[in-house]
Amino acid sequence: MAKTKIKTCRSLAKRLKVTGGGKIKRMKAGKSHLLTCKSRKRKRDLRHSALVDTTLVWALNRMAPYL
Numbered sequence: 001m002a003k004t005k006i007k008t009c010r011s012l013a014k015r016l017k018v019t020g021g022g023k024i025k026r027m028k029a030g031k032s033h034l035l036t037c038k039s040r041k042r043k044r045d046l047r048h049s050a051l052v053d054t055t056l057v058w059a060l061n062r063m064a065p066y067l
Contacts (some may be wrong), residue, residue: 006065006066008063008064008065008066008067009063009064012060012063012064013064013067015027016052016060016064016067018067019051023051023052024051024052024057024060024067025049025050025051025052026049026050026051026052027049027050028045028046028047028048028049028050029046030046031043031046031047
């Protein structure tokens with residue numbers, strides 16, 4: 001019997017990128033609406049990407065094994 005491939009969660013794969021060192025990079029949440037009440041500094045900090053916490057990497061590897 002042939003082995004089947006694991007399906008990648010496409011919505012997750014589109015939100016993540018892998019860095020050169022193998023870490024998983026994501027964008028910060030909270031930059032889509034209700035921006036008038038947020039300070040300039042807060043909006044400026046939301047522009048930059050962040051790394052995924054190492055405790056969640058095993059779960060992401062199960063949902064998107066071929067990233």
